[in-house]
Amino acid sequence: MKKEGKAQIIEQLSEVVNEYPNFYLTDIEALNADKTSALRRECFKQNVKLIVVKNTLLKKVFENMERDYSALNVALKGNTAIMFSHTANVPARLIKEFTKAAKDKKNVRPQLKAAYVQESFYVGVDYLEALVTIKSKEELIGDVIAMLQSPAKNVISALQSSGQTILGILKTLEEK
Numbered sequence: 001m002k003k004e005g006k007a008q009i010i011e012q013l014s015e016v017v018n019e020y021p022n023f024y025l026t027d028i029e030a031l032n033a034d035k036t037s038a039l040r041r042e043c044f045k046q047n048v049k050l051i052v053v054k055n056t057l058l059k060k061v062f063e064n065m066e067r068d069y070s071a072l073n074v075a076l077k078g079n080t081a082i083m084f085s086h087t088a089n090v091p092a093r094l095i096k097e098f099t100k101a102a103k104d105k106k107n108v109r110p111q112l113k114a115a116y117v118q119e120s121f122y123v124g125v126d127y128l129e130a131l132v133t134i135k136s137k138e139e140l141i142g143d144v145i146a147m148l149q150s151p152a153k154n155v156i157s158a159l160q161s162s163g164q165t166i167l168g169i170l171k172t173l174e175e176k
Contacts, residue, residue: 006057013053013061020049020084024091024131025072025113028052029079039098039110048091049084058082071121075114087138088117092131 017023028036043050055076062069083091095110115122115131122131135143 006060009057010060010064013051013057014064016049016051016084017061017065020086021119022085022088022091022115022117024083024085024095024115024117025075026081026083026091026095026110027079027113028081028110030109035109042094042098043083046090046094047085047087048094050081051084052079052081055080069116071123072114072116075123080113081110087136089132089134089136091115092128092134096128096132 028039031039040050055078058080059073059076062072083094085091092112092115095112098110112125112128112131114124115127117131117134
């Protein structure tokens with residue numbers, strides 16, 4: 001590949017890295033064509049952008065970025081595919097679901113190599129479970145709203161039920 005072509009790829013990858021707040025470095029080398037197609041379809045359904053990259057080009061992208069991504073360099077060995085997502089835990093859930101049926105858990109693919117999620121670095125397959133349980137911004141907002149609504153609902157419920165009790169007592173007294 002010519003130098004101009006490499007520079008263009010580095011520029012395009014830099015734009016994609018800046019566009020998405022979360023990305024996962026994965027190894028999908030051992031997947032056959034059917035499984036790779038299934039993974040790509042599932043990524044498309046989940047709004048995850050999957051790109052296979054050369055490690056040397058990705059290193060150059062990381063070097064040219066404002067943020068320091070050097071913590072991810074140890075994961076840039078072998079075959080590397082990047083899963084970009086706006087939602088933090090979607091790629092982790094996708095990897096977990098896709099590998100659930102595998103019998104050999106050590107050599108299963110896709111395999112998490114590293115991730116940059118919510119401005120933190122996670123290097124190694126051991127972090128997959130932690131990444132699956134990370135809540136997205138929308139989920140956290142929903143939890144906060146539910147917690148804020150709960151006391152108000154309890155007060156309204158108590159007022160309505162006690163109002164019914166007082167009304168019942170007044171009707172009983174009136175009939176006597």
